[in-house]
Amino acid sequence: MTAYRKELDILLSMCASLHEKSTSPKLINKEQFPPIFTFEGLAGSGKSTQIKLVTEKLEQEYGKPAYLEVPNHSGVAKVLRTLYQDQKNYTKLQEEVPWLNPLFVMVDLYTKLQQITEEGYNYIFMSRGLFSTLYYNLEAFERAGNTPKEAWDEIYFLCTEFIRPKATIFLDIPIETALLRIEQRNRLPKRESDTEEGLQRSLKSFQMIFEQFSGEVPIHYVSGVGAEMDVTKRICNEIKPYLRGIK
């Protein structure tokens, strides 16, 4: 057994004892939250832009959706952001506590979901989410001393607590288009994942993850090329069937 898994088991065990003794409301009821639609896609695929446009197009008929992104503004999110500050140290740290990011992202997510639910939203758009969390952390579980299969099993186990989206929109763009848009955006510092090789790896990884979830979460591939309003229309066509009866 890896060293981190011993620590994780201790944490789970301790928290289970504390949870039992706690007078606070018991387990999270995942049914209580409004349906979540997650937008995934390569850098430059237009996730933020399209979430804004799709929101504008749908809000009159179905009400305004909540917008969600993790990590958000919770305490655990701030812990993660503090740890990210020194990327070199964080990469090493991840090998020792690969479970920390997925676990804290989930706490952050449920904190925000409780708030959104209290605020009375009927549905939620989320930039990235379950699949990006799996994608961004999977490699750390390998570096921590697992085979690829073990790494997957470990992170999949952790993410059993991650709320499943009602559906996922995967904004599909050719790698050349992603590269071009990244160039135009010119965000610094350049990330390794924003190179041609990085994008190819990223795409392969997403496909692998989606396959694992086929049957569990509907994935809608939507072409992200062409005029913005055409992309918006295509996305709305995929989402609308899920929204029947909402509001």
Add this chain to the structure above:
Amino acid sequence: MTAYRKELDILLSMCASLHEKSTSPKLINKEQFPPIFTFEGLAGSGKSTQIKLVTEKLEQEYGKPAYLEVPNHSGVAKVLRTLYQDQKNYTKLQEEVPWLNPLFVMVDLYTKLQQITEEGYNYIFMSRGLFSTLYYNLEAFERAGNTPKEAWDEIYFLCTEFIRPKATIFLDIPIETALLRIEQRNRLPKRESDTEEGLQRSLKSFQMIFEQFSGEVPIHYVSGVGAEMDVTKRICNEIKPYLRGIK
């Protein structure tokens, strides 16, 4: 309810679900570990020195005790140390996640305890521990928006999972002696807790905490002034009755 408590409840709830689904060994059995003797006292009271001397004096008759200090070398300990690096940010962070330090210290402690137990030690000497963890974190629970009573209840609740020492040796020295020894040691940067006022507050805080645990953990006040070997003898006199039957 404070914001951090909502997050903590979510974490506990999620971890409880994961623990239930996990195939790993179930709850921590606190009975499986060798008895722990913790050494507490003001800065300069001689904890490290006396642990060394008492170990030398007792090991022939009772076997070598394990030495334990938290945070240790676990992954969660490294997370804590990374967060400590920027003290100003950490102080603010503590208000948002006051539960993080006690929880991770406990994970760190049990990780080390499992290792010590496997290595076959019969008893354990620990510098600081339960009481210092309560002492160092209590104030953060107040800053997070609790009354002193609520702050105590919150941290006490968390620390129900903290293993209780068999007994605690409180190395008792006058504040003037502590100041003198701190001066001689001349560790930089000077900490606020190492001033006369800080030491007085520290002493009062320990007394309050010990009162809360009277009946639960025997606290032995041992004078830490005079010749080192005399102090050692006094400590051994307090510990020996607990060691009867060991080895």
